Amino acid sequence: MSGKAWGGRFQKSAEAWVDEFGASIGFDQQLVTEDIEGSIAHVTMLGECGILKADEVEAIKGGLEQLKIKADHNELKFKVENEDIHLNLEKMLTDLIGPVGGKLHTGRSRNDQVATDMHLFLKKRVVEVIALIESLQDAIIAQAEDNVETLAPGYTHLQRAQPISFAHHLMTYFWMLERDKQRFTESVKRIDISPLGAGALAGTTFPIDRELSAKLLGFSTVYQNSIDAVSDRDFIVEFLSNGALMMAHLSRFAEEIILWSTDEFKFIDLDDSFSTGSSIMPQKKNPDMAELIRGKAGRTYGNLMGLLTVLKGIPLAYNKDMQEDKEGMFDTLHTIVGALKIFEGMVRTMTVNKNVLHTAVHNDFSNATELADYLAAKGMPFREAHEVTGKLVFTCIKRGIYLLDLTLADMKEGSNLIEEDVYEVLAPEAAVKRRHSLGGTGFDQVKIQLDKAKALRK
Numbered sequence: 505m506s507g508k509a510w511g512g513r514f515q516k517s518a519e520a521w522v523d524e525f526g527a528s529i530g531f532d533q534q535l536v537t538e539d540i541e542g543s544i545a546h547v548t549m550l551g552e553c554g555i556l557k558a559d560e561v562e563a564i565k566g567g568l569e570q571l572k573i574k575a576d577h578n579e580l581k582f583k584v585e586n587e588d589i590h591l592n593l594e595k596m597l598t599d600l601i602g603p604v605g606g607k608l609h610t611g612r613s614r615n616d617q618v619a620t621d622m623h624l625f626l627k628k629r630v631v632e633v634i635a636l637i638e639s640l641q642d643a644i645i646a647q648a649e650d651n652v653e654t655l656a657p658g659y660t661h662l663q664r665a666q667p668i669s670f671a672h673h674l675m676t677y678f679w680m681l682e683r684d685k686q687r688f689t690e691s692v693k694r695i696d697i698s699p700l701g702a703g704a705l706a707g708t709t710f711p712i713d714r715e716l717s718a719k720l721l722g723f724s725t726v727y728q729n730s731i732d733a734v735s736d737r738d739f740i741v742e743f744l745s746n747g748a749l750m751m752a753h754l755s756r757f758a759e760e761i762i763l764w765s766t767d768e769f770k771f772i773d774l775d776d777s778f779s780t781g782s783s784i785m786p787q788k789k790n791p792d793m794a795e796l797i798r799g800k801a802g803r804t805y806g807n808l809m810g811l812l813t814v815l816k817g818i819p820l821a822y823n824k825d826m827q828e829d830k831e832g833m834f835d836t837l838h839t840i841v842g843a844l845k846i847f848e849g850m851v852r853t854m855t856v857n858k859n860v861l862h863t864a865v866h867n868d869f870s871n872a873t874e875l876a877d878y879l880a881a882k883g884m885p886f887r888e889a890h891e892v893t894g895k896l897v898f899t900c901i902k903r904g905i906y907l908l909d910l911t912l913a914d915m916k917e918g919s920n921l922i923e924e925d926v927y928e929v930l931a932p933e934a935a936v937k938r939r940h941s942l943g944g945t946g947f948d949q950v951k952i953q954l955d956k957a958k959a960l961r962k
């Protein structure tokens with residue numbers, strides 16, 4: 505006697521705080537729409553297969569549809585004593601239409617039911633995530649198009665390395681996101697499988713039609729093994745992994761945005777609408793949104809590690825441990841959706857300080873490779889050219905000047921191969937322009953790259 509849907513073999517009830525520990529309704533209520541959809545498909549199939557009578561199917565469907573309307577209006581009152589979304593809805597259904605509601609669970613278990621809900625839920629959400637990735641890609645393209653000929657220092661080791669087109673730098677994130685998009689897209693074929701009809705683990709004695717319920721739910725195929733159907737959480741791990749890797753990309757970008765908006769760099773200004781102030785220091789404008797995205801990457805890694813760890817030791821088939829698949833999945837979804845939306849706005853509205861970038865790239869040694877290449881092109885072995893250039897850089901450092909400030913006589917101290925034409929070669933514009941190699945930073949290549957990116961967005 506426990507008053508539970510499964511209470512028949514129990515002599516006493518658990519205390520409320522024990523029920524509370526086991527309940528998932530606090531978070532799995534987010535699956536309400538999918539749970540009702542799954543039930544409607546299941547009962548329709550039971551009717552088609554002659555397992556339930558037409559009037560029973562009609563009564564159950566009618567009840568479920570009423571619950572759906574209430575769910576859409578946020579009018580359902582879920583109770584912890586009813587444990588999870590499945591039992592809450594079943595209780596509401598029988599309260600609404602009477603004992604016939606109890607026939608809904610024929611030939612089904614909560615194990616295939618919850619797996620079905622998760623598949624339905626993720627299938628929809630991944631599509632939304634992909635659309636948000638594309639909006640961010642478009643914002644990146646827009647900024648890049650405006651900055652093809654904006655010269656900027658390119659870095660390695662966070663030390664000035666070689667001059668680049670700022671668009672080239674920005675577009676790097678386009679391609680990272682393109683791969684993220686591919687990963688999410690490819691994952692759909694592993695989400696798009698119906699576990700419904702697997703029962704608790706072994707299938708069912710009722711003459712059900714799994715392909716029919718799958719079709720009604722829009723799934724492309726069904727699991728071929730009922731144990732696998734209720735035990736598989738790979739598709740959730742994959743979602744968490746794709747989300748975590750995408751957050752690694754956004755976090756790198758966020759870190760650059762934070763650096764670029766410092767007084768030390770000043771390469772960009774973030775729009776006021778994506779910045780915050782300080783409660784004590786009136787001058788402050790902080791890149792909080794970018795910092796939060798960098799910070800939130802951590803929780804998505806945690807969610808991935810969490811689920812991998814939950815799964816590693818559990819025997820087949822369903823174990824209650826698997827209820828732990830949900831909170832991390834909801835959290836990662838919520839985090840990546842928020843991060844993508846914020847990022848899109850932040851990138852679209854930021855101001856690129858072209859003059860600061862221009863000055864930066866004209867006041868550094870990022871053209872040193874050009875001098876080495878110039879000497880090598882004149883026949884000097886590259887290693888020697890590297891050495892000669894390094895020595896000239898050292899001369900400049902001692903005198904507090906840059907390579908372009910050296911007189912031809914100074915240069916000739918390094919090598920007699922150096923002629924007047926060296927000044928053209930050392931100009932940062934020339935350094936960028938001449939990098940025609942495929943995928944390089946040359947303006948022509950960046951334009952080709954942008955065309956390819958735009959074609960992908962058509």
Ligand code: ARG
Nearest residue numbers: 528588614615618822826827
């Ligand atoms: N709330 C459960 C979960 O999320 C539903 C499945 C329960 N199945 C069971 N046999 N206890 O995993």
